Amino acid sequence: xxxxxxxxxxxxFSTATKVKPYDEIPTLPKWPILGHAYLFxxxxxxxxxxxxxxxLDLSESLGNIFKLNLNGSDLVVSLNPDDARSMYAAEGKxxxxxxxxALAHYRKKTFGSIGVVPGNGEEWLHYRKAVLPLLKxxxxxxxxxDHKMISSxxxxxxxxxxxxxxxxxxxxxxxxxxxxEATSVTCPGVLFxxxxxxxxxxxxxxxxxxxxxxxxEGMYGTLVEPPVWKIWKTxxxxxxxxxHTVIHRLxxxxxxxxxxxxxxxxxxxxxMVSLFENxxxxxxxxxxxxxxxxxxxxxxxxxxxxxALHYLSQNPEAQARAxxxxxxxxxxxxxxxxxxxxxxMAPSAGASSRYLAEEAILSGYLVPANTLVAVFSPxxxxxxxxxxxxxxxxxxxWFRENKDKRHPFASIPxxxxxxxxxxxxxxxxEMLILLTEILRNFKLDSNNGQVGMIHRMxxxxxQEINIFFTDR
Numbered sequence: 285x286x287x288x289x290x291x292x293x294x295x296x297f298s299t300a301t302k303v304k305p306y307d308e309i310p311t312l313p314k315w316p317i318l319g320h321a322y323l324f325x326x327x328x329x330x331x332x333x334x335x336x337x338x339x340l341d342l343s344e345s346l347g348n349i350f351k352l353n354l355n356g357s358d359l360v361v362s363l364n365p366d367d368a369r370s371m372y373a374a375e376g377k378x379x380x381x382x383x384x385x386a387l388a389h390y391r392k393k394t395f396g397s398i399g400v401v402p403g404n405g406e407e408w409l410h411y412r413k414a415v416l417p418l419l420k421x422x423x424x425x426x427x428x429x430d431h432k433m434i435s436s437x438x439x440x441x442x443x444x445x446x447x448x449x450x451x452x453x454x455x456x457x458x459x460x461x462x463x464x465e466a467t468s469v470t471c472p473g474v475l476f477x478x479x480x481x482x483x484x485x486x487x488x489x490x491x492x493x494x495x496x497x498x499x500x501e502g503m504y505g506t507l508v509e510p511p512v513w514k515i516w517k518t519x520x521x522x523x524x525x526x527x528h529t530v531i532h533r534l535x536x537x538x539x540x541x542x543x544x545x546x547x548x549x550x551x552x553x554x555x556m557v558s559l560f561e562n563x564x565x566x567x568x569x570x571x572x573x574x575x576x577x578x579x580x581x582x583x584x585x586x587x588x589x590x591x592a593l594h595y596l597s598q599n600p601e602a603q604a605r606a607x608x609x610x611x612x613x614x615x616x617x618x619x620x621x622x623x624x625x626x627x628x629m630a631p632s633a634g635a636s637s638r639y640l641a642e643e644a645i646l647s648g649y650l651v652p653a654n655t656l657v658a659v660f661s662p663x664x665x666x667x668x669x670x671x672x673x674x675x676x677x678x679x680x681x682w683f684r685e686n687k688d689k690r691h692p693f694a695s696i697p698x699x700x701x702x703x704x705x706x707x708x709x710x711x712x713x714e715m716l717i718l719l720t721e722i723l724r725n726f727k728l729d730s731n732n733g734q735v736g737m738i739h740r741m742x743x744x745x746x747q748e749i750n751i752f753f754t755d756r
Contacts, residue, residue, distance in 0.1 A: 311351040319353030349647040365693035368659040376641025386506030399576040435721040459586035467581030472538030473553040499527035504741040591630040597730035621679035631697035665695035726753040
């Protein structure tokens with residue numbers, strides 16, 4: 285006889301309404317074999333690069349929870365932050381999420397290890413433990429001076445590259461160069477000089493930018509296309525290869541330089557030292573983790589900063605308040621709130637998903653264990669049920685005194701639980717320092733219209749963002 289789930293029974297009795305069976309979760313008619321994949325065919329109703337828009341549209345007819353049948357199995361989609369809480373509560377000790385099979389295949393074949401992102405189970409836990417030092421405050425703070433130096437470099441870069449009318453075009457792509465430098469000082473521990481076009485090694489900037497784009501597009505392409513890459517190399521699979529070839533060379537060279545530097549400066553490079561001294565890691569595993577941390581650092585940072593500058597350029601009062609805080613050297617409470625508000629309005633992560641380790645009640649339905657569930661916080665974070673005036677840029681909503689007015693799972697840009705983004709404190713520091721330097725030096729204006737988001741694995745701005753940077 286199956287053992288009773290005591291926690292779930294408690295939920296039964298605490299739920300005012302009757303728990304409904306899984307089969308009653310709303311869905312659409314599905315095609316034989318293809319399920320609901322027809323919705324995303326080239327001539328279908330929806331486009332995969334606008335997945336969030338598709339989910340929002342489906343919710344208008346199906347409600348805040350519904351099922352889609354994709355790749356032969358069910359996906360439960362929820363736009364209810366209470367379900368996000370329940371999903372994480374039922375994720376188990378080794379949270380299992382959809383893997384990236386092409387990425388795992390390539391890394392295993394090429395490097396003998398796969399890293400954190402595509403891993404699950406004990407293999408994931410092995411790598412995850414190795415990157416946990418990134419969550420320690422003292423390790424993050426050790427890079428603050430480097431981040432200030434790189435932020436000053438970026439301010440000078442803006443001055444050199446803006447037009448005669450002070451317009452700085454395509455901010456996002458320039459910020460990829462900033463992210464390359466800001467991440468490189470942590471991992472592999474060597475500054476990749478992306479912001480100085482006069483150096484002979486300036487090609488590294490173009491290499492890193494192209495590799496970052498190829499990596500994200502390759503990840504997304506191999507995930508959504510049929511797995512024909514198992515038979516021959518598709519265009520998306522080749523992008524994965526190309527990105528790793530470039531980053532592998534740069535990181536491997538950087539690691540050797542860092543090891544040499546440590547002989548004279550043993551107190552430098554605290555994160556890399558944590559990897560070097562980890563007796564559970566092989567040399568190949570150190571290399572793969574360093575590559576993964578570096579590529580991860582190129583992900584959310586450019587998108588978040590580009591969108592923050594966009595919102596501030598279009599909200600003069602918010603910009604004036606942020607500048608006042610920066611210029612008076614107060615605690616950066618409001619500037620931090622500007623970043624949090626940007627992450628609410630334009631998070632780079634598209635959704636969070638888990639295979640349930642145990643059955644759970646989601647929006648009143650009993651969902652069995654091993655079911656794949658996805659919660660779309662980029663939709664709930666712009667829902668007026670959870671945030672007043674959700675389409676307005678209101679950083680004050682993130683002040684501590686307003687905490688009780690927010691649902692804790694309506695905006696979760698870095699995820700939650702055991703698989704929360706390990707680099708979130710580091711990128712927050714990078715972004716806060718750069719935003720402070722920019723506000724101190726420039727007044728921001730723009731003629732941008734409404735900027736949306738498209739999926740390239742994670743989300744990026746759907747158009748070029750151009751900002752006028754006028755010296756203060």
